[in-house]
Amino acid sequence: MVEKERTRGAWESRIAFLLIIPSLIIFLFFNLYPIIYSVFLAFTNAEFTNIAGRYSFIGMENFAKLLFHPDTRFYYVLGRTALFVVTSVPLKVLFGLGLAVIFNSRLIKGGKILRSLLILPWTIPAMLSILVWRGLFNLDFGAINQMLQSWGFPRVNWLQDTTNAFIVYNIVEVWLAYPFMMTVILAALQSVPPELYDSARVDGAGTWQRLRYITLPLIFRPLWFATILTSSASFQAFLVPFVLNGGGPARTNEMVMVYGYKEAFQLGNYGYAAAFMVIISLIVTAFMLAGMKAGKMAGEEES
Amino acid sequence: MAKVLLKNLTKRFGKVVAVDGVSVEAKDREFLVLLGPSGCGKTTILRCIAGLEIPDEGEVYIGDRLVNDLPPKDRDVAMVFQSYALYPHMTVYDNISFPLRMREIPASEIEERVKKVAELLQIAHLLDRKPKQLSGGEAQRVALGRAIVREPKVFLMDEPLSNLDAKLRIHMRAELKRLQRDLGITTIYVTHDQVEAMTMADKVAVLKDGKLQQVAPPDKLYSSPSNLFVAGFIGSPPMNFIDCSLVLKDEEVFLDAGAFVLKLEGTVAEILREKGATKLVIGIRPEDVSFVNKAHGKILGEVYMKEPLGAETIIDVKVGEYLVKVRERVGFKTKIGDKVWMGFPLDKLHVFDKKTGKAII
Amino acid sequence: MKKRMLTLILTVLLTASAVLIVVIFLFPIYWVVLSSIRPYGSLFTTKFELIPSEVTWEAYTWLIFESKFFLWLRNSLIVSILTVVFTLVLVIPSAYSFSRFKFFGKEKFLYGYLVFTQFAGGMGIAGLIALYAILAYLNLLNSLFVLALIYAAGNVPFNTWLLKTYFDTIPRDFDEAALVDGASYFNLIVDVLLPIAKPGIATVAIFSFMGAWGEFILAQTILSPENYTLPVGLYSFVGQFETKWNYFSAMAILFAVPVVVMYLLAQRYLQMGLAMGGVKK
Numbered sequence: 001m002v003e004k005e006r007t008r009g010a011w012e013s014r015i016a017f018l019l020i021i022p023s024l025i026i027f028l029f030f031n032l033y034p035i036i037y038s039v040f041l042a043f044t045n046a047e048f049t050n051i052a053g054r055y056s057f058i059g060m061e062n063f064a065k066l067l068f069h070p071d072t073r074f075y076y077v078l079g080r081t082a083l084f085v086v087t088s089v090p091l092k093v094l095f096g097l098g099l100a101v102i103f104n105s106r107l108i109k110g111g112k113i114l115r116s117l118l119i120l121p122w123t124i125p126a127m128l129s130i131l132v133w134r135g136l137f138n139l140d141f142g143a144i145n146q147m148l149q150s151w152g153f154p155r156v157n158w159l160q161d162t163t164n165a166f167i168v169y170n171i172v173e174v175w176l177a178y179p180f181m182m183t184v185i186l187a188a189l190q191s192v193p194p195e196l197y198d199s200a201r202v203d204g205a206g207t208w209q210r211l212r213y214i215t216l217p218l219i220f221r222p223l224w225f226a227t228i229l230t231s232s233a234s235f236q237a238f239l240v241p242f243v244l245n246g247g248g249p250a251r252t253n254e255m256v257m258v259y260g261y262k263e264a265f266q267l268g269n270y271g272y273a274a275a276f277m278v279i280i281s282l283i284v285t286a287f288m289l290a291g292m293k294a295g296k297m298a299g300e301e302e303s
Numbered sequence: 304m305a306k307v308l309l310k311n312l313t314k315r316f317g318k319v320v321a322v323d324g325v326s327v328e329a330k331d332r333e334f335l336v337l338l339g340p341s342g343c344g345k346t347t348i349l350r351c352i353a354g355l356e357i358p359d360e361g362e363v364y365i366g367d368r369l370v371n372d373l374p375p376k377d378r379d380v381a382m383v384f385q386s387y388a389l390y391p392h393m394t395v396y397d398n399i400s401f402p403l404r405m406r407e408i409p410a411s412e413i414e415e416r417v418k419k420v421a422e423l424l425q426i427a428h429l430l431d432r433k434p435k436q437l438s439g440g441e442a443q444r445v446a447l448g449r450a451i452v453r454e455p456k457v458f459l460m461d462e463p464l465s466n467l468d469a470k471l472r473i474h475m476r477a478e479l480k481r482l483q484r485d486l487g488i489t490t491i492y493v494t495h496d497q498v499e500a501m502t503m504a505d506k507v508a509v510l511k512d513g514k515l516q517q518v519a520p521p522d523k524l525y526s527s528p529s530n531l532f533v534a535g536f537i538g539s540p541p542m543n544f545i546d547c548s549l550v551l552k553d554e555e556v557f558l559d560a561g562a563f564v565l566k567l568e569g570t571v572a573e574i575l576r577e578k579g580a581t582k583l584v585i586g587i588r589p590e591d592v593s594f595v596n597k598a599h600g601k602i603l604g605e606v607y608m609k610e611p612l613g614a615e616t617i618i619d620v621k622v623g624e625y626l627v628k629v630r631e632r633v634g635f636k637t638k639i640g641d642k643v644w645m646g647f648p649l650d651k652l653h654v655f656d657k658k659t660g661k662a663i664i
Numbered sequence: 665m666k667k668r669m670l671t672l673i674l675t676v677l678l679t680a681s682a683v684l685i686v687v688i689f690l691f692p693i694y695w696v697v698l699s700s701i702r703p704y705g706s707l708f709t710t711k712f713e714l715i716p717s718e719v720t721w722e723a724y725t726w727l728i729f730e731s732k733f734f735l736w737l738r739n740s741l742i743v744s745i746l747t748v749v750f751t752l753v754l755v756i757p758s759a760y761s762f763s764r765f766k767f768f769g770k771e772k773f774l775y776g777y778l779v780f781t782q783f784a785g786g787m788g789i790a791g792l793i794a795l796y797a798i799l800a801y802l803n804l805l806n807s808l809f810v811l812a813l814i815y816a817a818g819n820v821p822f823n824t825w826l827l828k829t830y831f832d833t834i835p836r837d838f839d840e841a842a843l844v845d846g847a848s849y850f851n852l853i854v855d856v857l858l859p860i861a862k863p864g865i866a867t868v869a870i871f872s873f874m875g876a877w878g879e880f881i882l883a884q885t886i887l888s889p890e891n892y893t894l895p896v897g898l899y900s901f902v903g904q905f906e907t908k909w910n911y912f913s914a915m916a917i918l919f920a921v922p923v924v925v926m927y928l929l930a931q932r933y934l935q936m937g938l939a940m941g942g943v944k945k
Contacts, residue, residue, distance in 0.1 A: 012765050012766065012767065013765070013766075013767040013768060015761070015765065016761045016765035016766075016767040016770075017761075017767065019757035019758055019760060019761035019765075020757070020758040020761050020762070020773070022753075022754055022757070022758075023754035023755060023757070023758040023820045023824065024758070024773075024820075026750075026754060026813065026816065026817045026820065027817050027820040027821065029817070030795070030813065030814045030817035030818070031780070031791070031817050031818060031820075031821075032780070033794075033798070034791040034792075034794035034795040034798060035790065035791045035794065036794075037794035037797070037798060038790035038791055038793055038794035039790075040794075041793060041794055041797060046797060051796070051797055051800050052797075052800040052801050052803075053800075053801045099685065102678070102681065102682060102685070103682065105678050107671070107674050107675045107678045107679070108675070108678050108679050108682045109675065109679045110679070111682070114682050114683065114686050116931070117686050117690065118685070118686050118689060118690075120690065120693070120924065121689070121690070121692075121693070123874070123923055123924050123927040124693075124878075124920045124923070124924065125874075125877065125878025125879075125880070125895060125919075125920070125923065126878065126880075127878065127880040127895050127898075127899065128878065128895065128898065128916055128919060128920055129692070131898060131899065131902055131912070131916065132692050132693075132695075132696050132916060133692065134902065135695075135696075135699070135909055135912070135913075136692055136695060138906070138909070140708055140907070141707040141708050141907065141909055143691075143695050143712060146709065146710065146711065146712035146713075147712045149710045149711070149712070150710075150711050150712040155710075175689070175692070178689070236788065238788070238789070238881065239880065239881070243880075243899065257788065257789050260789045260790070260793075261789050261792075261881075264789070264792075264793045264796075265796070265885060270793055270796075270797060273789075273793055274790055274793050274794065277789050277790030277793065278790060280790075281790055350840075353840075353844050354843075354844075355840050355843065355844070374843070375840075375843040375844045375846075376843060376844070376845075376846040376847065376848070378844075380844060381844065381845075382840070382841065382844045384837045384840070384841055385837075386835060386837045388835065388837035388838050388840070388841035390838060390841075390842075390856055390859075390860070391860060392859040392860055392862070393859075401842075401845055401847075401855075402845035402846050405842075405845055405846035405847045405848075405851060406846050449841075449845070453845075453846075459844075
C-alpha cells in the first residue's frame with residue numbers, strides 16, 4: 001500500500017512537471033538566458049560588425065574603459081539619472097498622495113466616476129502618451145507654447161534646451177506615474193478600518209492627530225514600497241527621454257538606459273553597452289534590496 | 304444498494320496519523336454517522352471511501368468489492384460537501400445533471416431524472432437559477448439533488464447541515480433522514496454535532512484522534528458508553544464526572560470521593576471488587592440526579608448557579624471542588640447558596656477506570 | 665444647522681476641485697482629439713483655441729486612404745493576438761499545476777518567478793542587447809511570431825503567479841465534487857475549473873494583449889519597416905513628419921481606442937481578477 005502511494009506521488013510529480021515545462025523553457029530561453037548572456041557579452045568586443053557570432057573575449061577592457069577612461073560619460077550619465085530620481089520621485093509621491101487624499105473624501109459627488117476617469121491615462125500605452133507630450137511641448141504647434149503666447153508670454157524652446165527638457169521629463173514622468181501612485185495610496189487609505197477613526201475620535205484625537213497617528217503609520221508600508229518601485233522606474237527611465245527628444249539636446253539628458261541603448265543599437269558597441277548595463281543592474285538591484293529591507297524593518301517597528 | 308466495510312483503515316499525513324486502524328461496517332440501507340470532534344479523522348475516512356484519499360493500510364469495500372485502487376468516478380458513490388461545492392457557473396439544472404452528463408446518459412433520460420429529483424426536493428422552480436441566487440437551504444437541497452440524481456450505491460455526506468441556521472438545520476435533519484429511509488441508500492454521514500448523530504443515525508461510530516471509540520445505535524451509546532470520552536461527548540449537558548477511589552472494608556464496598564462516600568451493594572459492588580482498580584471515575588447524567596430529603600440523600604452540596612431553559616432548569620451544585628449539573632423540572636424553588644441533598648438510583652451510575660478510561664459498569 | 669451648511673460648502677468645493685483636477689489631467693487626451701479634427705493650417709496659430717473654429721475629417725481620410733496605418737494595425741493585431749494565445753497556452757497549465765499539485769522544488773520555482781518579476785526590470789536593456797545578439801545569431805530578427813513568443817515569455821512569471829493565486833481561491837471541493845460526480849481530469853479542467861477561473865483568465869488575456877499592443881522598445885529593436893507595429897510605426901512617423909500633427913493625432917486615437925475600450929469593458933473582470941490574484945508587492 002505504501003508502495004502504491006509512492007507511485008501515485010511520482011505520477012503527480014510527473015504530470016505537474018509536464019504542465020510547467022513548456023512555460024519554463026520559453027521563459028528560460030527568452031528571459032533568463034539573455035540576462036546571463038549579457039554578462040558574458042560584457043567581457044567581449046561585440047560590436048555592429050561581428051554581432052552575429054564572431055566576437056571574442058577581451059577580459060575587463062570594457063569595464064576599465066567605462067570606469068577609468070578620461071573621456072568616459074559614465075559618471076555624467078549616472079549623475080544625470082540620479083538627479084532625475086531626486087527630482088521626479090518626490091513629485092510623483094506628492095501628486096499621488098495629494099490626489100489620493102482628495103479623492104478619498106466621501107464628500108465628493110460622483111467620486112467613483114471621476115476616479116475612473118482620472119486613471120484613464122494608465123490604459124494608454126506609455127510611448128503613445130509620451131509622443132503626445134512631445135507634441136504638447138512642440139515649439140511651433142504645441143498647446144503649451146500657444147497658451148503662453150495667448151497669455152502674453154514669449155514661447156519657450158522646451159525640448160531643445162537641456163534644463164527645459166529636464167523639466168519636461170519630470171512633468172511627463174509625473175503624468176505617467178500618478179495613476180499608479182494614486183491607486184496604491186487610495187487602496188491603502190481605504191484599507192484603514194473606519195472603526196479606528198471612530199475610536200480615535202472617541203479617545204479625543206483631532207483631524208491632524210488622526211492623520212499623524214492612524215493614517216500615516218497604517219499606509220506607511222504600501223506607500224514606501226510604491227516609492228521604491230517608482231524610484232526604480234525613474235532610475236530606469238527610458239521611454240520618457242528617448243521618445244521626447246532622444247536624451248538631447250546633444251546627449252546632455254541621456255539617462256542610463258538611454259545611454260546603454262544608444263551605445264548598443266545606434267553606435268553598435270554591444271560589448272561596451274553590456275558592460276555598462278551590468279554595472280547599472282548591480283546598482284539597481286542593490287538599491288531595490290536596500291529599499292525593500294528598510295521598508296520591511298520600518299514596517300516591523302510600526303507593528 | 305450496498306454495504307460499506309472498512310477493515311483496519313489507516314491514513315497518515317507525514318507524521319500525523321489521521322486514521323488509525325479503523326474497522327467499521329455500514330450495512331445495506333443503513334445510516335451510519337461518523338461522530339467526533341474536529342481533527343478526529345472522520346472526514347479523512349469519508350474521503351478514503353470516496354477515493355479522494357488513498358489509505359496507507361487497510362481495505363475499503365463497497366458492496367463486496369475491494370475499491371482501494373478505484374478512482375472516485377468508478378466507485379458509484381455520491382458526496383455532499385460541507386460547502387455544497389455547487390459549480391457557480393452552472394444553473395441548478397446543470398449542476399444536478401452534471402454527474403449524469405459525465406456518464407453520457409441520453410439527454411431525454413437526464414431531463415426526466417432531474418425533473419423527478421427536483422420535484423422530490425421541491426426545487427423545481429429553482430432549476431434556471433445560478434447558485435449565487437439561492438438561499439442556504441435551497442443550495443443545500445440542490446447539493447442533495449446532485450447526489451440523489453445518480454441513484455448511487457452510497458451517499459457520503461460531510462457535515463452537510465453545518466452551514467444552515469439552527470432552525471433550518473433541525474428541519475433538514477428530519478427531512479434528510481426521511482429521504483434516506485425512502486430511497487433506501489446506504490449513507491455515511493460525518494458530523495461533530497452529537498445531536499445530529501443521535502437523531503439521524505441507525506448506528507454511530509465515535510472517533511477520537513483517529514481511533515474508533517465505540518460503534519453502537521444511538522440509545523445504546525447514550526445508556527452504555529464504553530469509555531470516558533464517549534460518555535462525556537454524548538449528551539448535553541454532559542455527564543457529571545467525579546474522581547474517587549475504591550475502598551474495601553470488611554465485606555463492604557465504598558467509593559470515596561473526598562466530599563462524600565458512597566456505599567455500594569449487590570452486583571455493582573461485586574464487579575468492582577473483582578476488577579480491583581482503585582482509581583476510578585464515577586459518572587452520572589444530570590437527568591438521573593434528583594433533589595431529595597436528607598434521609599434519602601447520598602450527596603450534600605450547595606446551589607451554585609441556575610440556568611433556566613424554559614421546560615427545565617439546569618442547576619449547578621457545588622460538591623467539594625466539583626460542580627454537579629442537575630436537570631430539574633420547572634418549579635424548583637431553591638435559591639443560590641442553599642444546601643441541598645441529592646440522590647440517584649444506583650443502576651444509573653457509570654463507573655470508569657481512571658487509568659484506561661474504560662467503562663467498568 | 666451650521667454644521668450642515670459647512671458640509672454642503674465643503675462638498676461643493678471638493679467636487680468642483682475634483683472636476684477641475686480631472687479636466688487638467690485629461691487635457692492631453694482632449695488636445696489630441698482636437699488636433700485630429702483641425703485643419704493642418706490652423707495648427708500653427710499663436711493663439712490657443714479650446715474649441716476649434718474649424719473642423720475637418722481630412723486627417724481621417726488621409727489615414728484610411730494614404731497612410732501605412734492599416735499595415736501597422738495588421739502587424740499589431742497579429743503580434744497581440746499571438747501573444748495572448750501563447751501566454752494562455754503557457755500559463756494556464758503551469759498555473760494549474762502550481763496550484764493543485766505537490767512536487768519537488770515547487771516553492772523554489774515560485775519564489776524564483778517572484779524574484780524575477782521584482783528585479784528583472786533592472787536588466788531590461790542588458791537583456792535586450794543579449795537577446796538581440798542571440799536572435800541575430802539564430803537569424804530570427806524581424807519576425808512577428810518570435811516577437812510574440814518573447815512577449816509571452818515575459819508574461820510567464822507574473823501571470824503564472826496571478827493565475828496560480830486565482831486558482832488557489834477556487835476551493836478544492838469543486839475538483840473533488842467533480843471527480844466523485846464522475847468527471848475525468850480533462851472534464852474537470854474544461855467543464856469546471858476554467859469556467860470558474862474566467863475572470864482570472866480574462867485578466868491574463870487582457871494584460872497580455874495590452875502589453876503587446878503598446879510595447880515599443882523590443883519591437884523597435886528587432887523589426888524592419890514592413891513589420892512595424894503601431895507603436896514603432898507611429899514613432900517613425902513622428903520622427904519623419906513631426907509637423908503633420910493632425911495626421912499623427914488621428915492615428916494615435918485609433919491606436920489608443922481599442923485598449924481604452926477594452927479596459928473600460930473589462931474593468932470589472934480586471935479588478936476582480938487582480939483582487940483575487942492579490943499579488944504581494
